[in-house]
Amino acid sequence: PRPSTVSLLGKEYATDDVTNITSSIAEKLGRDLHRKPAHPLGIIRGLIEAHFTGFTAISDVSPLVTPARNFDDLGFPEDHPGRALSDSYYINRGLMLRTHTSAHEVETFRAGERKWLLSADVYRRDEIDASHYPVFHQMEGARVFSNDKTGMQELANDTARLASELERANIEIEDIPHISSTNPVQPEHDPETSALVAHHLKLSLNSLILKLFGGHGASTEPVRVRWIEAYFPFTSPSYEVEVFYRGKWLEILGCGVVKQSTLDRSNVPDSISWAFGLGLERLAMFLFSIPDIRLFWSQDERFLSQFSPGKVTTFKAYSKYPPNSRDLSFWLPGTGLHDNDFCDVVRDTVGDLAETVELIDQFTHPKTKRTSKCFRINYRSMDKSLTDEEANALHEQVASRVQEKFGVEIRN
């Protein structure tokens, strides 16, 4: 039986038939890693905030939002997969954990902010591996221009400033057209104005990337950036940005010209805006060479003491304890079982001691039509070597929890 309430950030909330937040997720609320000045996430946040002069920096907004704020206000269709219980955390039908910082666009625009950055923890149900974690941090940024002579002058001046800075810099940019038939201007917009705003957005982000990725170490290699056409329900045209770093293209952000319906809903008249959303862990993992996303949550001094405010330094791994893997196979109940539901029970039972969960086998019995799945769970502690007995004990706990919770039939 599910408890009738859950306690989050010191308040009680009623549960209902959609409640799927687990206690290991609930514990993450209020940790506020992005607000710690000597934590890699806080350091990256600080660097970006320092780069965007004159922007209001917001970082203390509750992660509890209505689905209307997270999805409807931004034009997400009714059947968008992000809304599914398998992808997002719900407290109840009326309240969820934000899945992105865009959930705060309308209220921030409505509060009158015209140049702002908003950093926050966001929550998505996802697979378990070294770069995915159900809680991560994003920064949303937006800039509104008045659609009049003064606003367009400001836009032109700032575009010129950024263009001349980038012209002199060691940066290689693969660009795409601001607007195209597959990445269209909004019907409410004058194509020329929309293109100017998109151009300013691109220059603003190229300049940020130059600041973050250039100038570390003695490298004379250019910073390489590539712009890619994208789609978001709440921007058009839309783009994604990738940076070439240590031999790989990394996607670091999404952005675009804000849908006019968002500004209308926010009571911002006669204006046009751009917005971007970037992943702080993604940036921090590369800039600090942090190999595993779980490390951000470490309370170990050997991790925390390595960082200081305002400085990007190279993380030195302090432990390499061996992994201990165990397989679990079971027959699914008649109602099925989503892999994410399984992963959540693993996390909720053993926390960060589960490094990876991998589906290694699956088949359906030809006669009985029952489906069997086999998951391999890799147990590893960041802080000590797990003994075989400890790994067995963890694995037994996981097995009995999934059996209890989903009525699966364990096979091994």
Ligand code: PHE
């Ligand atoms: N919210 C988007 C995401 O999480 C990123 C984004 C922000 C895209 C703002 C466009 C504008 O993927």
